[in-house]
Amino acid sequence: MEQKSFFETLFDLSFTEFVTTRLIKLIFVLGIIFSALAGLKRIVWAFRFVGFGSGLLSLVITPILFIVAVLLVRIWCEMIIAVFRIAENTGRLVELQQPKAQ
Numbered sequence: 001m002e003q004k005s006f007f008e009t010l011f012d013l014s015f016t017e018f019v020t021t022r023l024i025k026l027i028f029v030l031g032i033i034f035s036a037l038a039g040l041k042r043i044v045w046a047f048r049f050v051g052f053g054s055g056l057l058s059l060v061i062t063p064i065l066f067i068v069a070v071l072l073v074r075i076w077c078e079m080i081i082a083v084f085r086i087a088e089n090t091g092r093l094v095e096l097q098q099p100k101a102q
Contacts, residue, residue: 021084024077031073039066 009017039062047055 018084018088020080021088024081028073028077031077032070035066035069035073038069039063 004012004017006019006022009019009022042062042065043055043058046058
């Protein structure tokens with residue numbers, strides 16, 4: 001079976017191909033970027049508006065929160081891919097079970 005281009009898949013009204021499996025890497029990278037930006041915002045906010053001590057505490061806590069956020073994004077992406085792979089494999093099993101026309 002020939003793989004369709006991204007835009008062919010995107011505008012396929014029969015939904016025979018999945019776009020999400022192609023975009024999941026981008027979604028994960030965006031999750032990492034947003035987590036990093038949120039961490040930097042937290043550190044800057046702590047130093048600027050709360051105080052030096054809170055800024056130092058934020059420097060210790062924020063990397064831990066960043067790792068947790070990236071882990072949660074990764075788990076979420078893996079759950080999405082698992083569901084789509086189940087759907088793809090189920091479709092293949094159905095195709096294999098159908099009698100071949102002679």
